[in-house]
Amino acid sequence: MADQRPTRHASRVLPARKRIALVAHDAKKDELIGWAGKWRETLSRHSLLGTGTTAKRLADALGLEVEGVMSGPLGGDQQIGARISEQRLDVLVFFWDPFSPQPHDPDVKALLRLAALWNVPVATNVATADFMFEAPSMSKDYPIAIPDAAEWVASRI
Numbered sequence: 576m577a578d579q580r581p582t583r584h585a586s587r588v589l590p591a592r593k594r595i596a597l598v599a600h601d602a603k604k605d606e607l608i609g610w611a612g613k614w615r616e617t618l619s620r621h622s623l624l625g626t627g628t629t630a631k632r633l634a635d636a637l638g639l640e641v642e643g644v645m646s647g648p649l650g651g652d653q654q655i656g657a658r659i660s661e662q663r664l665d666v667l668v669f670f671w672d673p674f675s676p677q678p679h680d681p682d683v684k685a686l687l688r689l690a691a692l693w694n695v696p697v698a699t700n701v702a703t704a705d706f707m708f709e710a711p712s713m714s715k716d717y718p719i720a721i722p723d724a725a726e727w728v729a730s731r732i
């Protein structure tokens with residue numbers, strides 16, 4: 576089969592006030608909470624969501640509103656992936672655990688795949704998350720190229 580892939584002829588803007596998903600596997604939750612505490616002020620200027628357990632722990636620790644979707648093993652990664660496909664998510668901070676196999680590994684992979692496909696900024700560890708949050712683009716509109724879905728469908732009919 577030909578290596579057919581979508582062009583990135585479409586674009587969208589990641590707004591100044593970003594929709595940020597925060598997710599961590601169990602062994603990485605303390606690290607994420609520690610990191611988020613450091614960036615609490617910045618995070619408070621954005622709109623936050625997370626997988627069920629992570630969202631609850633962050634909301635308790637930070638005193639910020641964090642919308643909780645389903646817990647990861649119950650489908651939360653897929654819900655966040657859907658938001659990416661629908662262009663309703665702007666940044667993903669996902670401290671996935673490189674040491675523990677997860678029962679929902681396919682979901683984890685699917686989420687990371689959609690973030691790569693849709694050109695959504697992703698941080699998977701503290702250093703990258705720091706770099707990302709230090710970037711001026713975090714507080715400004717930032718245009719990104721995305722797959723041209725209409726062109727993709729037209730090319731397949």
Ligand SMILES: O=C(CO)COP(=O)(O)O
Nearest residue numbers: 626627628629646647648
């Ligand atoms: O498993 C997760 C991400 O893959 C996270 O889910 P919880 O935040 O519910 O623990």
